[in-house]
Amino acid sequence: MKTKKILKVNNLVKGIIYVLIAFNFSLSTFNCFAQGGVAINTTGDPANSSAMLDISGSTQGVLIPSVALTSTTTASPVTSPANSLLIYNTATQNDVTPGFYYWVTDKWVSMLSSSTGWLLTGNTATTAGTNFIGSTDSRDVVFKSKNNEILRVKTDSNVVITGQIYTTKHVIP
Incomplete structure (x- = not known):
């Protein structure tokens, strides 16, 4: 008879432990949702509020699949x-x-x-009129050297070369 009572108490204790563990996991789940984002780092900093996933490190990168x-x-x-x-x-x-x-x-x-762009080493298979350097909007095209403007092709088709304005076709010697 004592054995049956001990077994019933042990089963009751096990049941209570299972309920407490399940309750603990449910609380930790709510806690994770409340954080907003996930941070992966070595500093313990929280995720940036604008990111769902915030990965940071100073000596390693992210490996894309x-x-x-x-x-x-x-x-x-x-x-x-x-x-x-x-x-x-x-x-x-x-x-x-x-x-x-x-x-x-x-x-x-x-x-x-x-x-997707012009290469510094040159391009192949270009078609005049289809492939070009310039713009497709109504803005001047500017060329610079050492951050100083040296040539401007204006929207009215005039060309300005370091201060000189050419309004007609001009051969530069």
């Missing part, structure tokens, strides 16, 4: 990518080369692609 894309128009190997999903592509295949890509609606978009 690497995948081998097959095409910019195929989500594979990622399943159902969310808009703005960031990856590092390791493959050279079809229209993808190694580099950072992000997903928009139905395609991968390359970030910092060498084909």
